Amino acid sequence: MEFNVLSNRYKSERNVMYAKNGAVATSNPQAAQAGLEILKKGGNAVDAAVATAATLAVTEPTSNGIGGDAYSLVWIESEKKLYGLNASGFAPELMTKEAYKGLEKMPRHGFGAVTVPGIPSAWAELNKKFGKLSLYECLKPAIDYAREGYIVYPNVAKLWKESFEDYTNDLKEIDNIKTPIEKKEIEINLTDKDILKDWFDTFTINKKAPNAGDIFKCEEQAKTLEEIAITNAESFYRGRIADLIDKHSKKFGGMIRKSDLERYRPQWVEPISTNYKGYDICEIPPNGHGITVLMALNILKELNLDEEKETVDNIHKMIECMKLAFADSKKYVTDREKMSVSVDEMLNQSYAKKRSELIKDKAILPKAGEPFCGGTVYLCTSDKDGNMVSHIQSNYMNFGSGVVIPNTGIALHNRGNNFSLDENHDNVVEPFKKPYHTIIPGFIKKDDAAIGCFGVMGAFMQPQGQFQVLTNLIDFNMNPQEALDAPRWQWIDGMSIEIEDDMKENIANGLKEKGHDVKVVSDKINMGRGQIILKNKNGGYICGTEKRCDGSVAIY
Incomplete structure (x- = not known):
C-alpha cells in the first residue's frame, strides 16, 4: 500500500x-x-x-x-x-x-x-x-x-x-x-x-x-x-x-x-546576554546575529503587553521591536573586530528605550539608529549531571x-x-574576516543557574523565532511544547509580514489596519524549527520539539 x-x-x-x-x-x-x-x-x-x-x-x-x-553554548554544571x-x-x-x-x-x-x-x-x-x-x-x-x-x-x-x-x-x-x-x-x-x-x-x-x-x-x-x-x-x-x-x-x-x-x-568566546524579566537570555556574540534577539527584548521591556498572548496589539508591538533590532544588526553586525559600534552600545538599555519610543499604533519602516553611548539545524542535549548543550550548524542555503x-x-x-560589496558597510567582504552570521544557539539562566537551552533554526527567522518562543515561555507562562506550537509571525522586509494560518481570524485584519502588509501562510517550513530542553523543578528535564519539521525528543 x-x-x-x-x-x-x-x-x-x-x-x-x-x-x-x-x-x-x-x-x-x-x-x-x-x-x-x-x-x-x-x-x-x-x-x-x-x-x-x-x-x-x-x-x-x-x-x-x-x-x-x-x-555552541555549553553549560558545565560542576x-x-x-x-x-x-x-x-x-x-x-x-x-x-x-x-x-x-x-x-x-x-x-x-x-x-x-x-x-x-x-x-x-x-x-x-x-x-x-x-x-x-x-x-x-x-x-x-x-x-x-x-x-x-x-x-x-x-x-x-x-x-x-x-x-x-x-x-x-x-x-x-x-x-x-x-x-x-x-x-x-x-x-x-x-x-x-x-x-x-x-x-x-x-x-x-x-x-x-x-x-x-x-x-x-x-x-x-x-x-x-x-x-x-x-x-x-x-x-x-x-x-x-x-x-x-x-x-x-x-x-x-x-x-x-x-x-x-x-x-x-574560538572560545564569552556569551553575551540581557536580563528579561528576571531571566538572563544568553547568545553567542557577533559575528552571529543573536544580539538581534537581545536588542528586541530590551526594546520590548519598555512596552506593555496584554495578558492574553494572541492579540493584535501584542503582535504589532513585537513585530516593531524585531524590525528595529534587525535594522541595527543588519547594519552593524559582522566580525566583532570590524564593527563600528560595540556590543555594549548595541545592548545599552537607554538606547533600547530611545528605540521603543519610535513604536506607535501604526507600522513603521525600520531604519538603523546610532547606538553610541557614554541573528540551519539546531539541537540541544542534557545529561544526568546537569550539563547542557545548545548547538547549531548550517550550510546556510539548503546544501549551500x-x-x-x-x-x-x-x-x-x-x-x-x-558579505556586503558596499565598501562603506561594516560587513563588507575582506580577507580573513568573518561575515554576518544567521545561526544562533540560545540559553537561559537565572541567578547564575541554568534554566535550559533553546533554539529556532531558519536563517533570518531565527531571531524572530527565538523572540517569540522566549515571550511565550516568560510572558505567557507556556510549557516548552506550547511555546513551540504557538502560531508564529515573520517580518520579511519593509511593511511585509507573514503569519501562520492557525492564528486567530481577527489578527490578519487587525495588523492590516495598523499598516502591515500581511500574507497568511499555510506552508510553515520557513517559519522556524525549534527545540527546547529546560530543567524541571522536580528534577530531570522538560522538553519540546518542533511541529514544523520532523522533530523528535529522545529521552533517557
Missing part, C-alpha cells in the same frame, strides 16, 4: 516530554537516537551533542553538512559556567572586494560564496575540551548512517527537491549567457557546468532527488567522517582533505586554499554553494553570500 507521506490532513498535538537522566531534542529522529545512544554508553551532554550534530550532517544534508559552520564556541569561518585570503568587481551583490552558488568551513573543528574542539568518549565513538552513529543508509524524512525530501530544482536552473542559466556581466556572474558563481556535476553525482538517486521514505547512502561521506574522527579533524584543515579542497578550488578558479584552512581555529568536493561527500556552504 502506498501512502501520501507529505499529507498533513489533520493537525497533530504533541505533549511536552519529561526526561529523568538526559534528553536529546532535534529535527531528525535518527539524529536524536544517535545522541541518546551516546548518553547510554556513558557519554555526557557534549558527547551526545557531537554525535547528534554529526548525524544531522548526514541525515539532513539539505540544511547542514561537513562543509558548514557551527556555534563549574556553574556557560561557555561559547564560535566555529564560523572567515573569508579566504583571496576573497577581496576587487574579486567581485562588476557584481552588485555576493554570489549564492559556486566557490565565490565559500568561506572556510568550521563544523569539523567544532566537533573536535567540543570533544577535546569537554567530551568523555573519543571523537570516533561520537561520530560512529553518523558513519553508520552514511554507510548503511538512512530514511529520508518528509521535510528533508521537500528541501532536497528544492535544491535539485535550484541547481538544475543554474545549469540552464549557464546555457543562456548573453552579456559580459552575466558571464562574470556565472564565472564567480559556478565557473561552468562541471562544478555542479559532483553535487548531482553525490546527492541524487538515479539523477533525481530522493523522495520521502527512500533510503539514501553515501559511502564517501562515511569515509570522510572516519578520517575526521581518527585525525581529530586535522585532515580537514591541515592534511589530505585540505589538499582535496585546495585542488578542487584551484581547478575552478575558487578562492579558498589549504593555507586558509591551516590558519583556521575555532552547490560545490561538492569529489569523492568526499563534503558540500561546501555559501556563508560568504552574507
Whole structure:
C-alpha cells in the first residue's frame, strides 16, 4: 500500500516530554537516537551533542553538512559556567572586494560564496575540551548512517527537491549567457557546468532527488567522517582533505586554499546576554546575529503587553521591536573586530528605550539608529549531571554553494553570500574576516543557574523565532511544547509580514489596519524549527520539539 507521506490532513498535538537522566531534542529522529545512544554508553551532554550534530550532517544534508559552520553554548554544571564556541569561518585570503568587481551583490552558488568551513573543528574542539568518549565513538552513529543508509524524512525530501530544482536552473542559466556581466556572474558563481556535476553525482538517486521514505547512502561521506574522527579533524584543515579542497578550488578558479584552512581555529568566546524579566537570555556574540534577539527584548521591556498572548496589539508591538533590532544588526553586525559600534552600545538599555519610543499604533519602516553611548539545524542535549548543550550548524542555503568536493561527500556552504560589496558597510567582504552570521544557539539562566537551552533554526527567522518562543515561555507562562506550537509571525522586509494560518481570524485584519502588509501562510517550513530542553523543578528535564519539521525528543 502506498501512502501520501507529505499529507498533513489533520493537525497533530504533541505533549511536552519529561526526561529523568538526559534528553536529546532535534529535527531528525535518527539524529536524536544517535545522541541518546551516546548518553547510554556513558557519554555526557557534549558527547551526545557531537554525535547528534554529526548525524544531522548526514541525515539532513539539505540544511547542514561537513562543509558548514557551527556555534555552541555549553553549560558545565560542576563549574556553574556557560561557555561559547564560535566555529564560523572567515573569508579566504583571496576573497577581496576587487574579486567581485562588476557584481552588485555576493554570489549564492559556486566557490565565490565559500568561506572556510568550521563544523569539523567544532566537533573536535567540543570533544577535546569537554567530551568523555573519543571523537570516533561520537561520530560512529553518523558513519553508520552514511554507510548503511538512512530514511529520508518528509521535510528533508521537500528541501532536497528544492535544491535539485535550484541547481538544475543554474545549469540552464549557464546555457543562456548573453552579456559580459552575466558571464562574470556565472564565472564567480559556478565557473561552468562541471562544478555542479559532483553535487548531482553525490546527492541524487538515479539523477533525481530522493523522495520521502527512500533510503539514501553515501559511502564517501562515511569515509570522510572516519578520517575526521581518527585525525581529530586535522585532515580537514591541515592534511589530505585540505589538499582535496585546495585542488578542487584551484581547478575552478575558487578562492579558498589549504593555507586558509591551516590558519583556521575555532574560538572560545564569552556569551553575551540581557536580563528579561528576571531571566538572563544568553547568545553567542557577533559575528552571529543573536544580539538581534537581545536588542528586541530590551526594546520590548519598555512596552506593555496584554495578558492574553494572541492579540493584535501584542503582535504589532513585537513585530516593531524585531524590525528595529534587525535594522541595527543588519547594519552593524559582522566580525566583532570590524564593527563600528560595540556590543555594549548595541545592548545599552537607554538606547533600547530611545528605540521603543519610535513604536506607535501604526507600522513603521525600520531604519538603523546610532547606538553610541557614554541573528540551519539546531539541537540541544542534557545529561544526568546537569550539563547542557545548545548547538547549531548550517550550510546556510539548503546544501549551500552547490560545490561538492569529489569523492568526499563534503558540500561546501555559501556563508560568504552574507558579505556586503558596499565598501562603506561594516560587513563588507575582506580577507580573513568573518561575515554576518544567521545561526544562533540560545540559553537561559537565572541567578547564575541554568534554566535550559533553546533554539529556532531558519536563517533570518531565527531571531524572530527565538523572540517569540522566549515571550511565550516568560510572558505567557507556556510549557516548552506550547511555546513551540504557538502560531508564529515573520517580518520579511519593509511593511511585509507573514503569519501562520492557525492564528486567530481577527489578527490578519487587525495588523492590516495598523499598516502591515500581511500574507497568511499555510506552508510553515520557513517559519522556524525549534527545540527546547529546560530543567524541571522536580528534577530531570522538560522538553519540546518542533511541529514544523520532523522533530523528535529522545529521552533517557
